[in-house]
Amino acid sequence: QKEVEQDPGPLSVPEGAIVSLNCTYSNSAFQYFMWYRQYSRKGPELLMYTYSSGNKEDGRFTAQVDKSSKYISLFIRDSQPSDSATYLCATHSGGSNYKLTFGKGTLLTVNP
């Protein structure tokens, strides 16, 4: 089993839809959870960053972590065509561990 599993999609939604992106992970040592957004032919950029369980909201984006079920979610409200990108979840265990473990990414297309 891979350490971080993510449905690669692709996911296509109409503008204004609520989008739900999800990952599961297997290593209970993971403490830090990130979502990166990657536009075509660009490097990933950090979108959301949470520590341990709980929710974090930033504008139209909400990141949710449920450590009991090892489940990570990203919700996008009122999705826009500019949200069309690949979304990668990532985790790491903190401490002296410098290595982020990424999911394979979900390709999202928001249609106008």
Next chain:
Amino acid sequence: DTAVSQTPKYLVTQMGNDKSIKCEQNLGHDTMYWYKQDSKKFLKIMFSYNNKELIINETVPNRFSPKSPDKAHLNLHINSLELGDSAVYFCASSQSIDRAKLFFGSGTQLSVL
């Protein structure tokens, strides 16, 4: 003013050749990374340097050799290129106290013919 810049953006070369990719960051970060993204978008770490010291060396063929002349620069040299080396290579940087927050370059698309 680009935060993490890597050159070249595209690299097309023949099997067996040796090539280098250069990376520079102007963010004042102390940790730099090389990631490889394959055709299925899977992003995997290869190497990491903290203050010029190698701290992560994943299971990568020894044809790949990173070099960090200073904290702001991390280069990747690849010997005897193979078809399977074709991928996008990303340089990234972070502060060691906040290593979840990676700043990526725009990538180098390597195509080995």
